[in-house]
Structure formats: structure tokens, C-alpha cells
Amino acid sequence: MSMRDGRPAPTTSLFRQLAEQALARSAGAPLVAGNRVELLFDAAANFAAWLDAIARAEHSILVEMYLFADDDFGRRLRGALQDKARQGVRVYLLYDWLGCWREHYRGFFKPLQQAGAEVRVWQPPSFGKGFRLLGRDHRKLIVVDGHTAFIGGLCASSRWNDWRDTGLRLQGPLLDDAVTAFADSWLHAGDGALPAVATDHGSHGDVAARLIATTPATANLMRLDLLIAGFARRRLWLTDAYFMGTSTYLTALQQAARDGVDVRLLVPRASDIGWIATVSRTLYRPLLSAGVRVFEWDGTMIHAKTAVADSRWARIGSTNLNVSSWLANRELDLAIEDEALARQMEARFLHDLDHATEVVLSGQHLRPALKHARSARHRLPVRQQAVVGATAAARQALRIGDAVGAAVRGTRSVEQSEAASFLSIALTLLGLTLLLLLFPWLAALPLALLLGFAGISVLLRAATLYRRRWQKNNTRPRPPGRTNRRRTMRLSLDFAIIRRPRPALPGTVLPRNDGGGGGTILLCNICAAIAATMRAFLGYSKVLSVAANLAGPPGRQHPKPADVKAKQGFAQCGPRCKAPLCSGLAPDFHRGGKTEKPRASRPAIQGGGITSYVQNCAPTRTE
Structure with a gap:
């Protein structure tokens, strides 16, 4: 192993290992x-x-x-x-x-x-x-x-x-x-x-x-693809159906051609997308100037997506040399490192060139032109062309961005030979502008439909997420004896609002609570009714505080637990309670001499002598 600057010189095996690592990554x-x-x-x-x-x-x-x-x-x-x-x-x-x-x-x-x-x-x-x-x-x-x-x-x-x-x-x-x-x-x-x-x-x-x-x-x-363009030493032959390479990839091809690599590109002339060939031709000039050879297929359509480099490497699959295939779609390709198969691919590429016409720079301004006149080509029926073109145009619409951006943003120099291509693009855009000025609904209707579709889609998506969250909360197992801290705090606030005193108006006499606690039971029934309704439709217990505040007219104070007799308290409503909601919701309510047990399994919330369940508004008696 030779030495250079006191360090061992890299060997062929090391370069091979680094190349393999770069290709794999x-x-x-x-x-x-x-x-x-x-x-x-x-x-x-x-x-x-x-x-x-x-x-x-x-x-x-x-x-x-x-x-x-x-x-x-x-x-x-x-x-x-x-x-x-x-x-x-x-x-x-x-x-x-x-x-x-x-x-x-x-x-x-x-x-x-x-x-x-x-x-x-x-x-x-x-x-x-x-x-x-x-x-x-x-x-x-x-x-x-x-x-x-x-x-x-x-x-x-x-x-x-x-x-x-x-x-x-x-x-x-x-x-x-x-x-x-x-x-x-x-x-x-x-x-x-x-x-x-x-x-x-x-x-x-x-x-x-x-x-x-x-x-x-x-x-x-x-x-x-960028790495292969940099690794190629002798030749790089490409076949692509919808060539719209990015500026980065075009630069890689140009640098390889300037470095002496035989770079050739075979693309269709008659595409199933009528305008894609015109847009692709705007990319010819910088490639031809750098030494890349460009060929157009003479037949109906060449749809292959292949590459072969240095008689050692080949690629076959579904990926086109454009942004939609590289970055947006799901694609599948096989990259082969085999000399025999690579030579078969090279032979087929040369055979295809026999049925293609080369594009060269000619004339005083060195414009791209066909090297020789091509024979008449077969055309699809008009109806089939319309159907095929409409479908293909939808999936290729974004590929025009690079060519238009070159003229509008000035991201690359535009040559005189590209004037015809850009003129057709400009006329198309101006024609669309004129149509929209004369018939604004042509733009408003599709936009309204698209926005409406998007709005409904997002709304349904939100509803789906809310439903999943609700199902998850209802099916989540809760350990026995463990309270929900968040719900406890909210209910404590609710009952604090229920018990909040209101300032009495001058001359107002508050009625004394009788032994049966009728005023409190009335408030309890109102609260229970509203809570049951809201639970059925909204499932939101915060409404208890609203119901409590709306139970009586302003200026009255809610009865205090101290005014209620112990033996005839909140839980034992007694014969005075005729409200079916209270009798159906209150725990420990005496019905016909029998005591019913609470239906609720959640822990009670104590609040100044008032104890409540989330499901049951009627409080239990405390002594």
C-alpha cells in the first residue's frame, strides 16, 4: 500500500465499499x-x-x-x-x-x-x-x-x-x-x-x-438517479416517457456530458399527453449545449422508463424522470448490477435509436431541430385521443410548473430557440384569462365546488375524530374507588355556583323552608330535569350551574342546609315530594316504605352539605 502525506492511499476496495454504501443509502x-x-x-x-x-x-x-x-x-x-x-x-x-x-x-x-x-x-x-x-x-x-x-x-x-x-x-x-x-x-x-x-x-x-x-x-x-449521473464514467443512456427533469437533475446530466460521458436521452414525440412534448422541448437547449444527445421516438408512443450506465448498471420500472414520480407517487423499480443484463439493455437502446430522430442544434442561433425528416406517424382516432389525453392530463398537470417558472421567475436562462414553445404557453394562459373575464362563473363554479367538497370533507373528518374520542372515553376502564379529578373539579364549581348567595332586594322577605324542604326539592327537580335532557342530547353536565341560577327570580337566596331538619332532609323527600323526576333520580328515596339504593356508581361530591352524583341531581342527606 503506497503512502501519501503520511497516510495510506485509498484502495480500489475502499472506493467500492464507499460506492456500495452510497448506493444503498x-x-x-x-x-x-x-x-x-x-x-x-x-x-x-x-x-x-x-x-x-x-x-x-x-x-x-x-x-x-x-x-x-x-x-x-x-x-x-x-x-x-x-x-x-x-x-x-x-x-x-x-x-x-x-x-x-x-x-x-x-x-x-x-x-x-x-x-x-x-x-x-x-x-x-x-x-x-x-x-x-x-x-x-x-x-x-x-x-x-x-x-x-x-x-x-x-x-x-x-x-x-x-x-x-x-x-x-x-x-x-x-x-x-x-x-x-x-x-x-x-x-x-x-x-x-x-x-x-x-x-x-x-x-x-x-x-x-x-x-x-x-x-x-x-x-x-x-x-x-442523481448519484448514478455522478458515478457514470463512460455512458449513461436514458429512456423516459414524460421527461420533465428538475433543474438539479438537468445540471447533473450537463455536468456528466461536459466531463466526457456519453449521455443520451430518448423521449416520445407523439405522447398520450398532447402538450407534454411541447413543454419537454423547452428543456432540450441546455442539454444539447452541454453535449447531451436527445432523440425523439418515431412510433406511436414510447412508454419505457429505463436507464443503463457503463455496461454495468441498469434500471427498469415505473418511475418517470419528473417530480410527480420522484416525490409524489408510489413507484416500483428494479436497479440491476449485472453486466450481461446491462449489455442487453444497451443493445435494445441502440435498436430503439434506429426508430428515432435525433434533435440537434442548427441554424444561425443553434436552435434544436431534427437531424433528418421523419416519416408520417400513425395517429389514434380523435375520440380515443380525447379520452386518453384527458386522463393523462389530470395526472401530469403539475409538470408544467418548471417550464413556466423558468420564464416567469428567471430561474434559468431562456434561449431564443424556445420562443415558439413559450409563445404557445403564453397564448394558452391569455386565452384562459380572456375566458375568465368574459365568463367569471367558469372559475367561480369549480372553485365553489372544490371548496364545498373540502369543507364537507373536513367537517366529516372532525365528526369522525369526535366520535372516536367519545367512544374511547366511554370504553376506558376506570379503577374502582378512583375519581375523575377533572370531573370532580367541574362539579365542585357547579355546586359552588348553586350555593352562591344572591343579594336580597330591599323589602324582600325570603320564605322560610318548611320541614319538608319543598323549596330545595323544587330546585332539585328543575336541575335534574335540565341535567337529564342535556345528558340525553349533549352529555354536558355544566348546565347544572345554569339551571340552578335560573331556578328562582333575582334577589332570592337559595336555602341553606342549616335550615333543613336532619330527619326530613334532602334524601328523605317525604310525602311533600310529588315530582316524578326527583323520585326517579334521588337516591335513598322512600317509596312505599321501602328504601331504594343509589343507581350511580361514581363517587359523590360533597359541597356544603350537598352531595350529588353526576347522573343524579337530587342530593343525599348528610347529618
């Missing part, structure tokens, strides 16, 4: 060896593998899917799950409300439930929980018998038949992590945890990988 997942990974490209390979694995299932099937469409393949997959549920296989399906809102309200998943499958939906809007558009479950995961898992960017829809996408089949020790990720989503989507699912812990290959389950509380994959 950034991804929030350990590197697990002994796995078998099979790459599956496009819908034909992925859908066939899904149906074949489900047909062989014997114990359990777990499906976590952002979009489960009511189309040919969606109904075919639903039918396969129904058949297995009827055969006794445990089927658990978790779908996202925003991705499947039409299917959700049309009852598309009811046949599955009728067949015996358990179905849950992720964050549907409700008055109790609010209208939550952000934080979607964007994962695409299928686990069969705890033995085989499918991960990628493909959803359960025939739409993917014409799209380019990448998925994989996973077997090995990482199945534990896959089932754990599903169980976490299942628990947060409803009441009750996922029953135990046995997994295959055996080694099925020699692939080392990390299963990264991103949640809104973490930013695991964002940190990992």
Missing part, C-alpha cells in the same frame, strides 16, 4: 444477490408472460396496477383472475382511482369481487378523506405464488399493443421485498393488513439487484 434498499431476471420487451412478451403465470397459480396472486382498462386485454386479464378466484386461489387486486376512474364507477371490478377476489382502490375521493389527486399509486406489479414477480412500465390495457415499453420477470430472494411493497400499499389503501404470503427464498440465479419501492414520504429513486 440513496436507494433505501440493500443489494440482494441470487436473483433471476428476464427482460421482456413490449406488450406481446409481457402480456403473454402475465397470463401464463396466472394460469399456473396455485396459492396467491397479488396485482398492484395503476391502470386496469375496460378493453380487450383488460377484460381478458380480469377473466383469468376470476377463474383463479373461483378455484380457491387468493386474489388481491389494488388499482389506482385516478388511473381507473371510469372503470371504478362503471363497476368493472365487481365481477372479480363476486368471484371471491379482494379488491381495493387507492385514494378515491370521498367526503371523509377529501379529493386527493396527488400521491397516486403508479406501480405496475404482479406477484404469483410468492415465486414470480413482474415489474415494469406496462399497465393492463390493450393500448400498450402499439406502444414501446419494457418490463421484466423476477425470481429469487427479492420476492420478499416485492410482497412487502405490495403489503404496504394494501394496508394504506384500506382497513386490515394483507394475510401472510409465503415467498420463495431460494436462489434462482446470479443477478444482484435492488428493489426500490418509492413512496411520497421518500425520494429514494431521485437520490439514486
Whole structure:
């Protein structure tokens, strides 16, 4: 070991150890060896593998899917799950409300439930929980018998038949992590945890990988993507469907390209979100200026979310390079550290570039332009474009913020080549402004509906919390002989108010309390009546003080215990007491020569000769 400045120079093994530690901490997942990974490209390979694995299932099937469409393949997959549920296989399906809102309200998943499958939906809007558009479950995961898992960017829809996408089949020790990720989503989507699912812990290959389950509380994959951009030495090739990288990530790509790394980015030209491509193009200029090569897919749509670096590292999953995937959604990706699989990913990336057009800087002002003219592309029918675009626009609405913010806040320099893109954005905003000026109700009505929905939601949430608190207080066990200090203090205050003397008006003669204590009994009956009513409706004993103060007209004093004879006191009302409330509530009341025992079990409160229970306003006799 060589020496430098009196200290040992770091070795390759030390750098490797530090790199492994940084990757593990950034991804929030350990590197697990002994796995078998099979790459599956496009819908034909992925859908066939899904149906074949489900047909062989014997114990359990777990499906976590952002979009489960009511189309040919969606109904075919639903039918396969129904058949297995009827055969006794445990089927658990978790779908996202925003991705499947039409299917959700049309009852598309009811046949599955009728067949015996358990179905849950992720964050549907409700008055109790609010209208939550952000934080979607964007994962695409299928686990069969705890033995085989499918991960990628493909959803359960025939739409993917014409799209380019990448998925994989996973077997090995990482199945534990896959089932754990599903169980976490299942628990947060409803009441009750996922029953135990046995997994295959055996080694099925020699692939080392990390299963990264991103949640809104973490930013695991964002940190990992930034770290890979810094670690790459020779090449970093990215494929993304909705590229809207943050300024931090764009800077990382630019620095890597300036350092000699071959950075390439493949994005769609024809997206299912019509305006997203226009907004994404505003990010081209700084990347191209730094040496990043940008390509646009010539086909219908490229939906893959993959990355490959230095023929050693690859990532496949559901995470897009944008803020919503990195910070808001639940995503699932597999980061592979295997040279053979990384080279397969590189070969597929080069194959995809044969069907893409490169964007270069050209002209006097070096504007982004296509390197060569592309052929005519296939377009979806107008009706299908409208439906697909509306759904996708809802989940991508926040991604425009970075581009607009660049022009408004000046957080990055805007080049002349981006004038057309920003002009379209400006015209759109001005058009919306004009519509709102001419028709203010277009803004007031949605805002009123949203605020009303939010208000009702918060109100119901508050009612739910109050009900839980009330149930908890009523079901809390109370040790015998132990008083509630808080209630004791309140009742002491109540009876202090009852006994508070009022100044007598001049010339007023207070009636002398007769032996039966009729004036006190009248006050007792009034207090008991109001207390019983309030207990029935509000359960609030503070009203006793109000009732006592309102029992007589101003200027009179309440009778004192000293004016009451001992043998005909408060408890022994005697024949003078005709009030049914007093006779029903007072303890130790003589009824027909028999003495009834107190119904209340709570300790009495003594107050200047007056003893009371919370339930019983009539006081007991003290001698």
C-alpha cells in the first residue's frame, strides 16, 4: 500500500465499499444477490408472460396496477383472475382511482369481487378523506405464488399493443421485498393488513439487484438517479416517457456530458399527453449545449422508463424522470448490477435509436431541430385521443410548473430557440384569462365546488375524530374507588355556583323552608330535569350551574342546609315530594316504605352539605 502525506492511499476496495454504501443509502434498499431476471420487451412478451403465470397459480396472486382498462386485454386479464378466484386461489387486486376512474364507477371490478377476489382502490375521493389527486399509486406489479414477480412500465390495457415499453420477470430472494411493497400499499389503501404470503427464498440465479419501492414520504429513486449521473464514467443512456427533469437533475446530466460521458436521452414525440412534448422541448437547449444527445421516438408512443450506465448498471420500472414520480407517487423499480443484463439493455437502446430522430442544434442561433425528416406517424382516432389525453392530463398537470417558472421567475436562462414553445404557453394562459373575464362563473363554479367538497370533507373528518374520542372515553376502564379529578373539579364549581348567595332586594322577605324542604326539592327537580335532557342530547353536565341560577327570580337566596331538619332532609323527600323526576333520580328515596339504593356508581361530591352524583341531581342527606 503506497503512502501519501503520511497516510495510506485509498484502495480500489475502499472506493467500492464507499460506492456500495452510497448506493444503498440513496436507494433505501440493500443489494440482494441470487436473483433471476428476464427482460421482456413490449406488450406481446409481457402480456403473454402475465397470463401464463396466472394460469399456473396455485396459492396467491397479488396485482398492484395503476391502470386496469375496460378493453380487450383488460377484460381478458380480469377473466383469468376470476377463474383463479373461483378455484380457491387468493386474489388481491389494488388499482389506482385516478388511473381507473371510469372503470371504478362503471363497476368493472365487481365481477372479480363476486368471484371471491379482494379488491381495493387507492385514494378515491370521498367526503371523509377529501379529493386527493396527488400521491397516486403508479406501480405496475404482479406477484404469483410468492415465486414470480413482474415489474415494469406496462399497465393492463390493450393500448400498450402499439406502444414501446419494457418490463421484466423476477425470481429469487427479492420476492420478499416485492410482497412487502405490495403489503404496504394494501394496508394504506384500506382497513386490515394483507394475510401472510409465503415467498420463495431460494436462489434462482446470479443477478444482484435492488428493489426500490418509492413512496411520497421518500425520494429514494431521485437520490439514486442523481448519484448514478455522478458515478457514470463512460455512458449513461436514458429512456423516459414524460421527461420533465428538475433543474438539479438537468445540471447533473450537463455536468456528466461536459466531463466526457456519453449521455443520451430518448423521449416520445407523439405522447398520450398532447402538450407534454411541447413543454419537454423547452428543456432540450441546455442539454444539447452541454453535449447531451436527445432523440425523439418515431412510433406511436414510447412508454419505457429505463436507464443503463457503463455496461454495468441498469434500471427498469415505473418511475418517470419528473417530480410527480420522484416525490409524489408510489413507484416500483428494479436497479440491476449485472453486466450481461446491462449489455442487453444497451443493445435494445441502440435498436430503439434506429426508430428515432435525433434533435440537434442548427441554424444561425443553434436552435434544436431534427437531424433528418421523419416519416408520417400513425395517429389514434380523435375520440380515443380525447379520452386518453384527458386522463393523462389530470395526472401530469403539475409538470408544467418548471417550464413556466423558468420564464416567469428567471430561474434559468431562456434561449431564443424556445420562443415558439413559450409563445404557445403564453397564448394558452391569455386565452384562459380572456375566458375568465368574459365568463367569471367558469372559475367561480369549480372553485365553489372544490371548496364545498373540502369543507364537507373536513367537517366529516372532525365528526369522525369526535366520535372516536367519545367512544374511547366511554370504553376506558376506570379503577374502582378512583375519581375523575377533572370531573370532580367541574362539579365542585357547579355546586359552588348553586350555593352562591344572591343579594336580597330591599323589602324582600325570603320564605322560610318548611320541614319538608319543598323549596330545595323544587330546585332539585328543575336541575335534574335540565341535567337529564342535556345528558340525553349533549352529555354536558355544566348546565347544572345554569339551571340552578335560573331556578328562582333575582334577589332570592337559595336555602341553606342549616335550615333543613336532619330527619326530613334532602334524601328523605317525604310525602311533600310529588315530582316524578326527583323520585326517579334521588337516591335513598322512600317509596312505599321501602328504601331504594343509589343507581350511580361514581363517587359523590360533597359541597356544603350537598352531595350529588353526576347522573343524579337530587342530593343525599348528610347529618
